[in-house]
Amino acid sequence: MLREKVLAALQSVKDPEIDSISILELGMLEDITFHQDRISIKLIPTFMGCPALDIIKKNVEETVAKVKADEKIEVIFALHPPWTSDRITDTGRERLKEFGIAPPPIYIAESGEWQADCPYCGSTYTTLENLFGPTACRSILYCKACKNPFEAMKPVSTLM
Amino acid sequence: MGRETEDMIVNQKDMLQKEGYLEAVTHLLFQLADDDFILAYRGSEWLGLAPHIEEDVAFSSISQDTMGHAAMFYSLLEELGAGDADKLAHARLAKDRKNAILLELANGPGTYLNEPQYDWAFTVVRNFFYVQAKKVKILSLKNTSYQPMAEAAVKVNMELYYHLLHWKTWFMQLIGAGGEARTRMEKAVTDVFKDLGGLFSQGATAVAFGENQLIDTEEQLIAAWKHEMTPIFDSLEMKMPKKFGMEKGDGRNGEHTQDLEAAIETLSEVYRLDVKASW
Ligand SMILES: [Zn+2]
Numbered sequence: 001m002l003r004e005k006v007l008a009a010l011q012s013v014k015d016p017e018i019d020s021i022s023i024l025e026l027g028m029l030e031d032i033t034f035h036q037d038r039i040s041i042k043l044i045p046t047f048m049g050c051p052a053l054d055i056i057k058k059n060v061e062e063t064v065a066k067v068k069a070d071e072k073i074e075v076i077f078a079l080h081p082p083w084t085s086d087r088i089t090d091t092g093r094e095r096l097k098e099f100g101i102a103p104p105p106i107y108i109a110e111s112g113e114w115q116a117d118c119p120y121c122g123s124t125y126t127t128l129e130n131l132f133g134p135t136a137c138r139s140i141l142y143c144k145a146c147k148n149p150f151e152a153m154k155p156v157s158t159l160m
Numbered sequence: 161m162g163r164e165t166e167d168m169i170v171n172q173k174d175m176l177q178k179e180g181y182l183e184a185v186t187h188l189l190f191q192l193a194d195d196d197f198i199l200a201y202r203g204s205e206w207l208g209l210a211p212h213i214e215e216d217v218a219f220s221s222i223s224q225d226t227m228g229h230a231a232m233f234y235s236l237l238e239e240l241g242a243g244d245a246d247k248l249a250h251a252r253l254a255k256d257r258k259n260a261i262l263l264e265l266a267n268g269p270g271t272y273l274n275e276p277q278y279d280w281a282f283t284v285v286r287n288f289f290y291v292q293a294k295k296v297k298i299l300s301l302k303n304t305s306y307q308p309m310a311e312a313a314v315k316v317n318m319e320l321y322y323h324l325l326h327w328k329t330w331f332m333q334l335i336g337a338g339g340e341a342r343t344r345m346e347k348a349v350t351d352v353f354k355d356l357g358g359l360f361s362q363g364a365t366a367v368a369f370g371e372n373q374l375i376d377t378e379e380q381l382i383a384a385w386k387h388e389m390t391p392i393f394d395s396l397e398m399k400m401p402k403k404f405g406m407e408k409g410d411g412r413n414g415e416h417t418q419d420l421e422a423a424i425e426t427l428s429e430v431y432r433l434d435v436k437a438s439w
Contacts, residue, residue: 083315130218133217
């Protein structure tokens with residue numbers, strides 16, 4: 001019961017930069033453990049350089065604290081297992097598109113090259129403009145069909 | 161917690177008891193952390209000065225990533241009782257730093273606030289060569305005997321792919337362009353090779369790293385680096401020297417230049433103000 005409530009609370013914690021997607025949909029939750037004196041929430045960070053971790057931690061602590069008063073909440077960022085982009089849920093992928101960000105491509109060529117479809121019109125007719133966007137996690141692409149620039153979340157995989 | 165994980169933690173505790181092990185791990189982590197930290201700092205000094213706006217955005221994301229890697233290595237040090245991670249990053253003197261000298265050298269004449277005349281060719285070469293060196297080290301660290309470092313390596317490796325691609329593109333394009341671009345790049349390549357050896361140096365701790373199965377030897381890492389770089393050099397008709405220099409000294413043993421002193425002074429000043437402000 002408590003577990004469901006905590007999960008619901010976590011569902012309401014969004015990525016500070018993309019507020020349509022929750023940390024659950026991003027696949028950041030690894031484990032919840034209920035100890036006698038505290039609830040321990042193990043999250044795995046997406047990209048190391050993404051500075052939003054402090055904000056996420058604070059938001060998780062505040063939101064889960066509302067579920068059960070007087071409970072100590074512990075948020076741990078673990079490196080293992082490493083976050084990979086296939087952890088994003090199907091709903092998460094839809095939420096990214098709604099925000100105008102193409103979800104990370106599932107197929108990556110052996111050379112490491114990849115393509116992302118336009119989040120606006122769905123066209124595959126896109127070109128990579130800049131590998132690094134305003135944050136390390138995203139690239140900037142251009143859709144030749146609807147002539148819109150857009151951002152795509154970079155794929156990360158342990159095979160790279 | 162699974163049975164396997166528990167066994168691993170017990171093993172890890174035993175290892176840390178082993179004589180010299182903790183010290184060797186600590187040294188290696190300082191080398192990795194200090195390298196990333198100072199290069200990310202040099203990268204951050206380019207803000208607003210990169211060749212074009214897109215590069216400005218890209219370079220600052222890469223520097224942010226690299227700073228994230230440094231922070232992760234410093235926090236592994238904190239876990240080992242070396243002190244507060246933030247302090248380790250910002251409040252240590254130049255002589256206590258273990259970074260390679262190549263990475264501490266200023267971006268060019270002038271300072272960020274006072275007529276910066278930064279050298280883009282030098283920056284491209286230094287970053288490309290560094291990221292490739294970091295890549296071969298990180299691949300070796302995936303098999304290190306210190307499990308938390310192996311896990312960090314898996315994580316860093318996935319992000320490095322993009323850094324490498326970025327700098328490789330610049331390197332190939334500028335040299336491939338010929339003319340003045342190529343001349344300036346060739347000079348930068350010659351300059352960087354003079355101190356590239358420092359990147360691979362493991363200093364006085366090399367033997368301890370080997371004995372404790374922490375990372376491959378300097379020679380193995382250099383060979384792996386050459387293996388990756390040779391096809392690129394060949395395609396650009398560039399020559400690679402047989403031996404890499406360490407003309408300005410070995411940063412792993414605490415030898416450093418005035419450039420590092422000046423950088424530490426600037427960044428620790430900012431850090432002290434920050435610490436005061438948060439009180
Ligand atoms: Zn489109």
